[in-house]
Amino acid sequence: MSAIDVVHLSKSFGDVHAVDDLSFTAGPGAITAFLGPNGAGKTTTLRMILGLVTPTTGTATVGGAPYRDLDRPITMVGAVLEATAFHPGLTAHAHLEAIRVAAGLDPSRVAHVLDQVDLTGAAHRKVHGFSLGMRQRLALATALLGDPGILVLDEPANGLDPAGMRWLRGFLRAYAHQGRTVLVSTHVLSEIQQITDQVIIISAGRLLFAGPLPAGSDLEELYLEVTG
Numbered sequence: 714m715s716a717i718d719v720v721h722l723s724k725s726f727g728d729v730h731a732v733d734d735l736s737f738t739a740g741p742g743a744i745t746a747f748l749g750p751n752g753a754g755k756t757t758t759l760r761m762i763l764g765l766v767t768p769t770t771g772t773a774t775v776g777g778a779p780y781r782d783l784d785r786p787i788t789m790v791g792a793v794l795e796a797t798a799f800h801p802g803l804t805a806h807a808h809l810e811a812i813r814v815a816a817g818l819d820p821s822r823v824a825h826v827l828d829q830v831d832l833t834g835a836a837h838r839k840v841h842g843f844s845l846g847m848r849q850r851l852a853l854a855t856a857l858l859g860d861p862g863i864l865v866l867d868e869p870a871n872g873l874d875p876a877g878m879r880w881l882r883g884f885l886r887a888y889a890h891q892g893r894t895v896l897v898s899t900h901v902l903s904e905i906q907q908i909t910d911q912v913i914i915i916s917a918g919r920l921l922f923a924g925p926l927p928a929g930s931d932l933e934e935l936y937l938e939v940t941g
């Protein structure tokens with residue numbers, strides 16, 4: 714059983730077939746890049762994996778079970794979705810602490826995840842003064858609170874400066890090397906090419922390519938070839 718299994722998954726919104734009979738797996742110890750043009754169905758697929766959208770047909774499971782059936786999902790799957798909102802009046806520390814308490818996690822986790830994303834120095838600043846990149850780091854820290862074995866990320870490089878992108882690459886690589894699973898949707902092909910183990914490309918909700926990037930090939934070339 715792979716960490717994330719998508720099997721004949723479909724989702725229609727009225728006449729729009731956002732996801733259309735999609736199947737793929739994202740296994741442990743690897744970074745899987747989830748790619749496709751605007752409107753291809755990536756976010757809808759990620760939201761079905763995370764139990765936020767109900768599939769029309771098919772299944773999406775994490776660790777063998779649908780997300781909604783997981784006992785303590787925060788300890789199994791961490792997610793960073795687009796446009797993550799934080800209460801602007803809270804500090805980063807207070808935001809994380811509230812979630813930690815609600816989830817019954819160990820008190821040491823807050824300092825640990827702040828350190829993991831390099832936000833320790835800003836822990837007691839209010840989030841309304843945070844840059845986009847700092848918000849992305851805080852969203853990642855939130856996803857890491859439960860020490861999950863699976864990370865699902867939608868455009869995590871959004872707002873990161875070049876140093877931040879390099880940091881994120883190193884972080885995700887190390888995370889996968891621990892035997893954990895990373896599924897990341899992105900349009901920044903030059904970034905993901907450097908760390909990806911497996912590539913999934915979809916368009917109009919359908920699978921176009923699944924597999925490792927062939928040796929010596931360029932991800933942008935492959936992407937444009939299969940989506941063109």
Ligand SMILES: Nc1ncnc2c1ncn2[C@@H]1O[C@H](COP(=O)(O)OP(=O)(O)OP(=O)(O)O)[C@@H](O)[C@H]1O
Pocket residue numbers: 726729730731749750751752753754755756757758
């Ligand atoms: N709640 C919704 N109601 C109606 N249509 C929707 C809804 N969510 C998504 N769609 C439609 O489903 C299709 C897939 O959208 P989705 O956001 O999954 O694509 P995406 O690959 O994530 O795109 P992008 O790269 O632009 O973020 C689009 O045509 C979109 O308009």
